[in-house]
Amino acid sequence: MKNPAVTQAPINETIANRWSGRAFDATKAVSKEQILSLCEAARWAPSCFGDQPWRFMVWDKNSNVDAWQKAFDCLVPGNQEWVKHAPVLLLVLADTLFGHNQKPNRWAQYDTGAAAENLCLQAADLGLMTHQMGGFNLDATREAFAIPEQFTLMAMVAIGYSGDANQLSDDLKARELAVRKRKQLADLFFDSAWNKPI
Numbered sequence: 001m002k003n004p005a006v007t008q009a010p011i012n013e014t015i016a017n018r019w020s021g022r023a024f025d026a027t028k029a030v031s032k033e034q035i036l037s038l039c040e041a042a043r044w045a046p047s048c049f050g051d052q053p054w055r056f057m058v059w060d061k062n063s064n065v066d067a068w069q070k071a072f073d074c075l076v077p078g079n080q081e082w083v084k085h086a087p088v089l090l091l092v093l094a095d096t097l098f099g100h101n102q103k104p105n106r107w108a109q110y111d112t113g114a115a116a117e118n119l120c121l122q123a124a125d126l127g128l129m130t131h132q133m134g135g136f137n138l139d140a141t142r143e144a145f146a147i148p149e150q151f152t153l154m155a156m157v158a159i160g161y162s163g164d165a166n167q168l169s170d171d172l173k174a175r176e177l178a179v180r181k182r183k184q185l186a187d188l189f190f191d192s193a194w195n196k197p198i
Helices: 013-017 032-043 065-072 077-083 108-125 138-144 172-177
Strands: 054-060 086-095 130-135 151-159
Touching: 013 108, 032 054, 032 108, 054 065, 054 108, 065 086, 065 138, 077 151, 086 108, 086 130, 108 130, 108 151, 138 151
Parallel strands: none
Antiparallel strands: 054 086, 086 151, 130 151
């Protein structure tokens, strides 16, 4: 299913079609070529000093079900309920230190967010759906995959093809089928002075 954004001004179709659904089609695999395309899109995000502080761990259920399961087990139960149908899980991480001088990089999380959004937009362009999640156990994930302390675990992302909303619980189905909402432009964007709506 599609659930395009209802916008106040015209925007790019790929951006409008990117959304965080929960109903994934468990019968459709994401190809290795598609996964590499997502990674390549993330690789070309902008970053301070061109440092590229992002790291991504990818777990493909169709090529390594045990590793996918280990990542799945780090999710909170509420997310496990619907993520179980997603063929790919991904972890987004940010390096806290600049690569060129090992000093703290206060822009790392900002830059990593840009890379993650590039990935999500590329997924939408390929007809895939992504859902980014904060609901996972950071300590368990770090331990399970021996992730160095230098890297901040930002989000897990479920990736796959959109599926049938009827597979979801009544509560999740209602959220899946609801009209997408955002705050008004005037509440978020200011013209020349603080709190002066654009």
